[in-house]
Amino acid sequence: MEKKSVSAFFEEFLVRESLFIDRSVLLSSFIPENILHRDKEVNQILNILAPALKHEKPSNLFVYGNTGTGKTLTIKHITDNMAKIATERKIPLKIIYANCKLKRMADTEYRLLAQLASFFGRSIPATGLPTDEVYKIFYDSVEKESSTILLVLDEIDQLIKKTGDNILYNLTRINEDIKKSQIAILGISNNTTFMENVDSRVKSSLSEEDVFFSPYNALEMKDILKERASRAFKENIIETGVIEKCAAYAAREHGDARKAIELLRVAAEIAERARHKTISLAHIDEAEDKLEKEKIFDVVKTQPKQFQAVLLSIISIKSSNPYAYSGEIYDFYKRLCFKIGLRPLTQRRVSDIIREFELMGILNTKTISKGRYGRTRDISLSVSSSAIPLTKKILEDELSLS
Numbered sequence: 001m002e003k004k005s006v007s008a009f010f011e012e013f014l015v016r017e018s019l020f021i022d023r024s025v026l027l028s029s030f031i032p033e034n035i036l037h038r039d040k041e042v043n044q045i046l047n048i049l050a051p052a053l054k055h056e057k058p059s060n061l062f063v064y065g066n067t068g069t070g071k072t073l074t075i076k077h078i079t080d081n082m083a084k085i086a087t088e089r090k091i092p093l094k095i096i097y098a099n100c101k102l103k104r105m106a107d108t109e110y111r112l113l114a115q116l117a118s119f120f121g122r123s124i125p126a127t128g129l130p131t132d133e134v135y136k137i138f139y140d141s142v143e144k145e146s147s148t149i150l151l152v153l154d155e156i157d158q159l160i161k162k163t164g165d166n167i168l169y170n171l172t173r174i175n176e177d178i179k180k181s182q183i184a185i186l187g188i189s190n191n192t193t194f195m196e197n198v199d200s201r202v203k204s205s206l207s208e209e210d211v212f213f214s215p216y217n218a219l220e221m222k223d224i225l226k227e228r229a230s231r232a233f234k235e236n237i238i239e240t241g242v243i244e245k246c247a248a249y250a251a252r253e254h255g256d257a258r259k260a261i262e263l264l265r266v267a268a269e270i271a272e273r274a275r276h277k278t279i280s281l282a283h284i285d286e287a288e289d290k291l292e293k294e295k296i297f298d299v300v301k302t303q304p305k306q307f308q309a310v311l312l313s314i315i316s317i318k319s320s321n322p323y324a325y326s327g328e329i330y331d332f333y334k335r336l337c338f339k340i341g342l343r344p345l346t347q348r349r350v351s352d353i354i355r356e357f358e359l360m361g362i363l364n365t366k367t368i369s370k371g372r373y374g375r376t377r378d379i380s381l382s383v384s385s386s387a388i389p390l391t392k393k394i395l396e397d398e399l400s401l402s
C-alpha cells in the first residue's frame with residue numbers, strides 16, 4: 001500500500017464518527033454497578049454471609065450455574081461491600097478471592113496453598129516443601145489473623161479437575177484445627193454437575209447452603225443488554241430488533257450474558273469498520289459467524305493430537321464425499337496416524353472421541369439405514385462451511401502435515 005493511502009486512512013479515521021461513547025463498557029473487564037434479575041439470589045446470599053459481620057462463621061456456600069449467568073459478578077459485588085463495611089467498622093473479617101482457573105493459582109494443591117498463604121503475607125517457596133509443611137504454614141497464617149475468613153474459590157470445578165478433592169476435604173476440616181480464626185468457604189462452579197463426582201463428605205460440608213444461578217431467558221437478557229448498550233453507544237444507532245436478536249442468540253447459548261455482550265460489541269465493531277452509521281441485524285449475523293469461527297478455531301487448537309487426527313480424517317473425507325461413515329473414518333485415521341507417527345487408538349476409542357466432539361458442538365452424527373447392509377452412522381461437521389478450510393489448515397499445521 002502507498003504511504004499516501006495509509007495516512008489518508010488515518011486522516012479519515014480521525015474524523016470518522018464513532019458509534020461508541022464508551023467501548024470499555026462492553027469488555028469483560030467492565031463491572032456494572034447494577035445487577036439485573038438476580039434479586040432473589042442476592043438476597044439468599046446476603047442472608048447466608050451476613051453472620052460473618054458479627055464474628056459468626058457463615059455456612060459454607062456453593063454457588064453454581066452455567067457460564068455467564070452472573071455468579072462472579074454477584075459474589076464480587078456482595079463481598080466487596082462486606083469488606084468495605086468490615087473495614088469501616090473494624091470488624092475482623094478477611095475476604096480472599098481466588099480464581100482456580102488461573103494456572104499460577106491452582107495448578108496443584110501445593111500451589112493453591114502457597115497462593116492462599118501469600119494473601120496472609122506469608123511466602124512459601126514455589127516448590128520443595130513437603131505438603132504437610134505447606135498446610136502447617138497456611139493453618140498458622142490463618143490462625144494469626146484472628147479473624148473470620150471468607151475464602152472464595154471461583155471456578156472450583158477446575159481446581160478439583162486439576163488436583164482432586166483432597167484439598168477441599170482438608171480446607172473444609174480446617175476449623176477443627178484452629179482456634180482464633182474461622183474459615184467459611186464459598187465455592188463457585190460453572191459446571192452444574194461437578195458436585196456429583198465429589199467425595200460425599202466434601203460435598204456435604206461444602207454445600208451446607210447452595211444457590212443456583214439459572215440461565216437468563218431472552219427477556220432478562222434483553223434488559224441486561226439494553227442497560228449496557230445505553231452506556232456504550234451514542235443514541236439511535238441500534239436498529240430495531242438488534243438487541244432482541246442478541247438476546248435470543250445468547251438465550252440459545254445457555255443463557256450466557258457474556259456471549260450476548262460480546263456479540264453486540266463485535267457487531268458494533270463490524271458496523272464501524274464498514275463505516276455504517278447504525279448497527280443492523282445483518283451485522284449481528286456477521287458477528288455471530290465470526291464468533292462461531294473463533295470458537296471452533298480455539299477448540300481445535302487446544303485438542304490432544306489424537307482428537308485432531310480424528311477431526312482431520314472426518315474433514316478430509318467430507319471434502320470429497322457426501323457421507324462420512326465410521327468405518328471409513330477409522331481407515332483414514334489409521335493411515336493418517338501412520339503418516340504422522342502417531343499410535344492409532346482402537347475404533348471404539350475413536351467413536352468415543354467422535355462423541356466428545358459431538359458434545360462440544362463440533363460434529364453431528366446421524367444414524368443411517370443401509371437397508372439389508374444394516375445401519376451406520378453418518379458424521380458431519382456442525383461448523384459453518386466457510387470455517388472449514390481454515391480449520392483444516394490449523395489441523396494440518398498442528399499435526400505437522402503442511
Ligand SMILES: Nc1ncnc2c1ncn2[C@@H]1O[C@H](COP(=O)(O)OP(=O)(O)O)[C@@H](O)[C@H]1O
Nearest residue numbers: 032035036067068069070071072073224257258
Ligand atoms: N445480572 C446481570 N446484570 C448485568 N450484567 C450481567 C449480569 N449477569 C452477568 N452480567 C455480565 O455478563 C458477564 C458474565 O458474568 P459473570 O458474573 O462473569 O458470569 P459467571 O461468573 O456466571 O460466568 C459479565 O460481563 C457481567 O458483567
Ligand SMILES: [Mg+2]
Nearest residue numbers: 071072073154
Ligand atoms: Mg465466573
